[in-house]
Amino acid sequence: MRWIKQGLLYAPDGSLPWAQAYAFPPTPLLLAENLLRLYVCSCDDDTVGRIGYVDVDPADPGRILEVAERPVLDIGEPGCFDEFGLLPTCVLRAGEEIRMYYVGYSRGLRVPYWQFEGLARSLDGGATFERVLRVPVIDRSDAEPHHRTSAFVRQEPDGRYRMWYVAGDEWIEVNGKPLPRYNLRCVESDDGIRWPDRGRVVLDFANDDEHAFGRPWIVEDDGRLRLFYSIRTHSKDYRLGTALSDDGWNWQRRDHEVGIDVGQPDDWDGGGIAYGSVVTHGDRTYLFYNGSARGRTGFGWAILDGGFGG
Secondary structure (H helix, E strand, O other): OOEEEEEEEEOOOOOEOOEOEEEEEEEEEEEEOOEEEEEEEEEOOOOOEEEEEEEEEOOEEEEEEEEOOOOOEOOOOOOOOOOOEEEEEEEEEEOOEEEEEEEEEEEOOOOOEEEEEEEEEEOOOOOOOEEOOOOOOEOOOOOOOOEEEEEEEEEOOOOOEEEEEEEEEEEEEEOOEEEEEEEEEEEEEOOOOOOOOOOEEEEOOOOOOEEEEEEEEEEEEOOEEEEEEEEEEOOOOOEEEEEEEOOOOOEEEOHHHOOOOOOOOOOOOOOOOEEEEEEEEOOEEEEEEEOHHHHOOOEEEEEEOOOOOO
8 A cells, every 4th residue: 555645635724713723633525515514523722522523625635615614513512522622524425414422521620521423414415513511422331431432334235333442441551641541342222322431442553652542444455354453652743644454343454554754744644644544536536534633734635655555
């Protein structure tokens, strides 16, 4: 697998009060043959995130068609799990509606924050969203008390929904900073709204240096499932990885095949790459991803040279 970088695609220009910095994680949905929408979170001066979008031409994603002037989904009510920010992780069609699974943030004292996954829906073709519930669809549980977040959801041929997400029950200290420790898990649901309170671990750490995985993204690859995900370690910021599976439960890590790495130190993606999403349109396959500081520098894109391979 080899990705040819096309450079930075979008970063906020500071003209909108709610979008002063960040554009993460790029979460695509093909709305029409000539319209690819990338939902992203941008943050205000207090680093409170709201969800907007960047529309691009799927034949040439470097051509921006429109940028949202206002959020499609705003922060939650005071005291709710998403009152301090929210970001999209997966958007998919479900019958007549479009569903958005998103991360909601709460701030803490002994630990900086908690993250849990919410669900919103659009009945106007993805222009605006309303919450399905004011509480998370995967909330804290005794098995997974600190974080249940960063979900990728797909509907299986039998109509059931499957979610791959990250969860854990531990905080660690890295260079004097508290950071969560979570691996990749999977659960199933009949309706995509009610989920079990415990997931099965499907991808765990390869060594003691790894401590977190970022938003998963799954595509079909010659009859198998290919996973793209982010790997965070004690020694460096996020890098992208990939894995293969026949059933979505048992994954073989093939990080050496991912075909993309950080840029030069002064580049927009020189400090890290994270939160990849993959879209195929016609005979081209694109990767959208964040660079340094996990989205502060915006998001860029790359084109797959040949096939996934492996």
